[in-house]
Amino acid sequence: MRSAPTILHLDMDAFFAAVEQASKPSLRGKPVVVGGLGPRGVVATASYEARVHGVGSAIATAHARRLCPNAAFLVPRFGLYRAVSDIVMGLLHAVSPLIEPLSLDEAFLDLEAGEPGRDPRAVAEGLRADILAATGLTASVGLAGSKLLAKIASEQAKPDGLVVVEPGTERALLDPLPVRTLWGVGPATAEHLRRAGILTVAEIVQAGEPELVRLLGKAHGTSLHAMAAGLDNRPVVADRDVKSISVEDTFDTDLTDRARVRYEIDRLADRCVQRLRGAGRSGRTVVVKIRRYDFSTLTRSETLRAPTDDPAVVRETARRLVEAVDTTGGVRLLGVGVSGLADFTQEDLFAQAGQAGPDAAEPAAGAEAAEPNIEPAADLPAAPPPEPEPGSRWLPGQDVEHADHGRGWVQGSGVGRVTVRFEVPADTVPGRVRTFAVDDPALTRADPLPLPGRPPGPDRLAS
Missing domain, CATH: 3.30.1490.100 (DNA polymerase, Y-family, little finger domain)
Structure with missing residues (x-):
């Protein structure tokens, strides 16, 4: 364990949904759900406005529609998400060369590998400000002496916050948390612990390592007891190998x-x-x-x-x-x-x-x-593509361009019609809505436009 909070965990807030809100002025401040839209679709990300209605990642989209019928349900635009992620990762690289990306919107950062003598809290605040300026999106950050604690701290910082775990305060953070907070504790492990009367991280520590080994086996029990005690010496590993x-x-x-x-x-x-x-x-x-x-x-x-x-x-x-x-x-x-x-x-x-x-x-x-x-x-001969159903080429959230009305995005389609809202990310007010025939030759698909925001100058990079 480090004696200073120099491991940083950054997690973009409701990333996919936040990108959609930033690029669609009419959805700012509104509930947005991104994921599969068919009968078997699953939610990838929900905005915080949708989460208050109980919508969360990995639930069925059909269930999400019942929980929050007024939300905008959109297909993912992974090309745009990757482009925004590249901007964020570039800002992280400006702070430290030692970065461990976990996904498009999440990464660990080792501040000790960067410029010496900087205050970790000031670095984290500067990094969050730079991300907001460059993308218009917010990020939550945890700072601690280990990866485990930094990850937990960033979860507690959500949304749009910063939590620093100072040396000596680790137990106060960990003890009241439910056992599912710890890595490696899924539903099955949590049920084993519940049957033994262990519901919180503090109770894992109190049970002792021998009891954890008896319940879960040597490898799992030993590692879980160490994590519950706040012991985590794993380094930040750059360029993790994709298998x-x-x-x-x-x-x-x-x-x-x-x-x-x-x-x-x-x-x-x-x-x-x-x-x-x-x-x-x-x-x-x-x-x-x-x-x-x-x-x-x-x-x-x-x-x-x-x-x-x-x-x-x-x-x-x-x-x-x-x-x-x-x-x-x-x-x-x-x-x-x-x-x-x-x-x-x-x-x-x-x-x-x-x-x-x-x-x-x-x-x-x-x-x-x-x-x-x-x-x-x-x-076997190559199979011909299946015949598309009417309107299936237009999916909610897709970028389009009309020869007369310019750039916009699909709000919905059906019964031979497609509804488009004409607005771009730089707009400050919602755009106008128009409806066309699904086969209107003036309406074509388009590539996403970049999010509004200005690249930070070198004097502002996480200073």
Whole structure:
């Protein structure tokens, strides 16, 4: 444990929803929910205005609509979120070279690796001010002598706050907290502890390490007791190695047509390769994930002879793997991933998927055996894209441009019509709303505009 609060944990407040509010003037101060919008959709992020109604991450979107029917329900715009994240991470790098990103909106920062002699509280306040100036978004920050305490402090600082855990105050912070606050305590572990009468962090410490080991096993019990006592010596680790890259989609209705399944696999494979190339990586193992109509989930994988980032190779391999699974009853989720990542590719791998031997495809650990007597996907023609339903090309939250009215975003669509609000991030008042036919040739999709804000000058960088 450090003798000064020099580990910083930064967490952007309701990040996806906050980006949407910042870029859409009519939604500022209003409840916003970002996530999947179909019958099986799940909430990714909810604004604080929606959270007061009980809407939170990972709940079903249908349930969120019942809790907060007046909220704006929007599809995610990950390209814009990544662009804003890059701005935030750049500001963090201006403070210290030692950064451990956890996600697009969350990171640890080791202030001891930065300029010596700075007051941690002043650095944190300056960093929050710079993020607000550059993006218009707020961030919550925790400062402590360990990663565990810094993370807990940032949670207590939300929204838009700063909590500093001074040396000697760790127990006062930890003791009253519920056991689920600690890393590694999920529902199952919490239930084991509850049955033993252990509900708070203080009660974990009071129970003692031997009792925790008896309840949870040696490794888990020992580490949990140490965390509850505030002991956490883990360093901030920069550039954590990504072990795999994957994408998946849950479908509003089960897919029963084999051609549609192949089309979706091709589309997911292309998206996966885009992310792979964006990270400057390649991979040797292609993995498909299939969740069938009865919720049974299967994975299949095939390891290639060398790393690749060729979309044709990934597509053909993924199609062959999915063809080895019986999907006639219906598919509710498909995913494609690449693991065994490397920083290089081999240019002559284009044909290797077709050259793979009959024993190349192996079920992933724990998966059931492949279905027999299925023809390989490499011999199948490419599936045509499915016919879109009327209005399905326009999803709430999408950026659009009209030849006469300029830039805006889709508020909703249906019965052959699409409603657009014409406003841009720099506007200070809500824009006008107009309705068009879904096939209006003057209306086209557009790329997101950057958020309003000014880059901070060098004299303001977390000074």
